[in-house]
Amino acid sequence: MEDKIEAIKQWLGTGSINIFGLPMSGKDTQGIKLAEALDAKFLSSGIVIRAMEAKTKKNYTKTGNLIPTNIFYEWVLPFFERPDLFKYPLILSSIGRWQGEEDQVMSVAAGSGHDIKAAIILNISEADVEERFKAAETLQDRGERQDDKDLNVFHNRLHEFRTKTLPVLQHYKTLGLLIEVNGDQSREAVFNEIIDKLYLKATTPSEPRPSGLAS
Numbered sequence: 001m002e003d004k005i006e007a008i009k010q011w012l013g014t015g016s017i018n019i020f021g022l023p024m025s026g027k028d029t030q031g032i033k034l035a036e037a038l039d040a041k042f043l044s045s046g047i048v049i050r051a052m053e054a055k056t057k058k059n060y061t062k063t064g065n066l067i068p069t070n071i072f073y074e075w076v077l078p079f080f081e082r083p084d085l086f087k088y089p090l091i092l093s094s095i096g097r098w099q100g101e102e103d104q105v106m107s108v109a110a111g112s113g114h115d116i117k118a119a120i121i122l123n124i125s126e127a128d129v130e131e132r133f134k135a136a137e138t139l140q141d142r143g144e145r146q147d148d149k150d151l152n153v154f155h156n157r158l159h160e161f162r163t164k165t166l167p168v169l170q171h172y173k174t175l176g177l178l179i180e181v182n183g184d185q186s187r188e189a190v191f192n193e194i195i196d197k198l199y200l201k202a203t204t205p206s207e208p209r210p211s212g213l214a215s
Contacts, residue, residue: 001192004199005037009089011202012038016114018092018105020169021122023157024132025183026190027093030122033191035091043085044093048076064156066098066164073104080112090114097160099167118201119172120194122183126158176206 017034021027028044035042049067052075053059060067067075076095079085096105109116133154172178179197183190 001195004195008195008198008202009038012040012089012117014087014089014113015117016090016092016109017198018095018116018119018172019122020094020097020119020165021183022124022126022129022161023154024129024136025122025124026187027122029187030190030194031091031093033187034194037195038089038091040089040091041085042091042093043079043095045072045076045095045097046093048079062153064153064160066160069098069101072096072098072101077105077108080108080114086113092116094165096168097165099164099171102168102171116177118179118198119169119177120179120181120197121169122181122190124183126162128184129158130154 019027019031019034028042028046031044032042034040049061049072053061060071066072080090090109096102106116133151169178179194179201181190181193181197185193
């Protein structure tokens, strides 16, 4: 494991890895663990947005909708250029969830020295994440996450992912950046699969991207 992590570090440099998945698929859990393993900084769009909503007294996400693209650009993208992050790789949690945002995210990331080297999707069914939602509701372990306390809002979040984020993942796949991971297993098994597949990508010569697509 240590040899694989070191190889990933060398390949990643100060680049970024963007992790996607349905609500409650474990994006932040795996992202934080991966950041710790790679001596990287963790940047979650959800955490940034909730903090900015609290600061501005605005609530774009209370119904489960994604925030407008112009607000996303204003609130989240400046983090890529923070001086305290320049020398670190970044592990991103769903930065750019709405189709059309991915090219701007990749451009800003590259411009700040954090080129997106891979996008990971934690594959898990909507039925399974709904079971996780119900279990979390019973255990009351989602803290202040209001959007994970109302089942109707949760269903809307699933719809937003299905209609707006899946095309983003297809774009990353077309670029040869998408890594698919089975999210329906133990946390340790998910993490191990992420490391194995990142190591494979890090040590496999990359193929030229299709012409006409963003680099």
